[in-house]
Amino acid sequence: MRGRPGHAQRGLMPELSLYDLFWAPFAEFGFLRRALVGCLALSLAAPPLGVFLVLRRMSLTADVLAHGILPGIAAGFLVAGLSVTAMSVGGLLAGLVVAVGAGAISRATGGREDAALAALYLLALALGVTLISTRAGSVELSHLLFGSVLGVDDPALYMMAGIASLTLLALSFAWRPLVLECFDPGFAAAARARGGLWHLLFLVLVVLNVLAAFQALGTLMAVGLMMLPAVAARHWGRSVGGMAYAAVGIALASSLSGLLLSYHLDLPTGPAIVLVAGGAWVVSALAGPVDGILPRLLRRPHLTG
Template structure:
């Protein structure tokens, strides 16, 4: 236990990184659960790339200012999310196709904007983040995202669950699914933006989606999935930072790889549709 806690006791930057990642782990994985159940898991990845030009524009205007980059990223992410919905309704096409086109354009534009003023280090920070370099402003953003997300999810829990499992009934009951969907996408953008400070745009959804996907092997009810996803995300953040310290690995990839390992373990040993559980059940049913 002493060895597990020693790095966080000794180094302030590791404590800050842990607090920031735990803040992300509280709200983001619950959003990931809803994305998984709606079969729109890649939407988070699309929105993570969609914030790139706004972050890059903030960087060009104000340098490495967290408020400027955050505001720009928020506006860009909302523009991609709302623009995809508007285009799909106007043209009759699929929303995922519009999202794909917009996020590819946004990612390329963001990288081009950063290249105009920044150097390779700035581009690396944009794409991969810097967990151990989390400052006060970034920490406030992560904590603020969790503070906004949890009450908003408490308010939207029933309508989101209804729209997820029975959208036809939700429409018949006048649940205003479009309004709740927009609120949900705004929360996803906010959490992706907060995660960008630590993980970069390429891995910002790591703590959102991997624990959510792993949770389906540990629970069947929506509340159980949410609890499992948050627990897996918190453990992954803690273990990933320890692995990065002891094994001298980049912190962001170490956290995502740890969450990936948790998913792999869940697939094999999870009590709900895990591979071992299925292997044990088949002989029993055959007999």
């Protein structure tokens, strides 16, 4: 066993082979393999949900839900410590309350949904941190807020893989109604397509994926792999399906390169993955064929018709 080489001595020196760069870390370290599998599962399921959120102009909703699950996770933590099951059940309940509650509050008070969501998520974040602080020290708090990709244990891994499978299955069934509800909710309602029910199912999937992501990326970055690839995909696809494929591709690449970067350069893993995804967004906004900045600047001759 060679052990983990210090990045200061080795860094990204020229003699580093492709094997060393891309394969060795995962071949040598079990925790990295688990982190990779977990993140790849997330990358398959969460980005298509992000695409629908972007198209519905609900990009901030995922963030709100990610904060909204915190009090539930805190309650689970208070009952059972750092147990995946307890924290997930608590988080699921809290997330659903926020998702459904925000809609209900905005309808009942005649306000805008984004305002109700902002109020709820600030409340939830403060409540969550307060609850955790009654029992836990700063180590647990930072684990819950920032996650630990490298601490993904078996139950967490099963949960991430299970949620990803469920999400892909549900999306394959709900694709047509979701697109319709997204594009023309009036038509969906007139055709009695149960738009509200599909929207609710969709919100449940978002909460589940935020929970799965929370295991690895923590509350504050859970939506990184859901939203950043989806926002970037807008510049690559001209159909909902095309955008979803692009988003999944970007997320998979970001997970892999984020983990490798974190290993080779000794960076915190969650932020490294989200940073790579963010870099993908910047590149897409600059160079993407759909509404990218650079293609617009290229002064190609206009067409004749």
